[in-house]
Amino acid sequence: MNTEIVIKELKEALLGLLEKKYSELKPEIREDINDFLDKSKEKLERWSLLLLENAITAKEFEWLLKSQKDIMLLKALYSAGVSKIRLNTIKNSIIKTTFDVVLTSIIK
Numbered sequence: 714m715n716t717e718i719v720i721k722e723l724k725e726a727l728l729g730l731l732e733k734k735y736s737e738l739k740p741e742i743r744e745d746i747n748d749f750l751d752k753s754k755e756k757l758e759r760w761s762l763l764l765l766e767n768a769i770t771a772k773e774f775e776w777l778l779k780s781q782k783d784i785m786l787l788k789a790l791y792s793a794g795v796s797k798i799r800l801n802t803i804k805n806s807i808i809k810t811t812f813d814v815v816l817t818s819i820i821k
Contacts, residue, residue, distance in 0.1 A: 716758040719818045741789030
């Protein structure tokens, strides 16, 4: 598993997820996603390798991803007036997308 490729695929998937709904905030959303991935990259790589080696289960991997929810600031959406409830829904979508992309890359 090439983690650089996985991170690239993940970035594309996350940008696609948010840019469709918030196209007017495209540059700001791009910055938020880059910030999240920069802060999480090392952990994502480590956890992905643990998952690949069967050292952790998919459920444990998902729990670890959810622990990163607090570092997702999504400043652009918050500044645009998106409610906290909606922000949490978006964060959950980001976690699910991350989970799906990593699992798909491991199965390949």
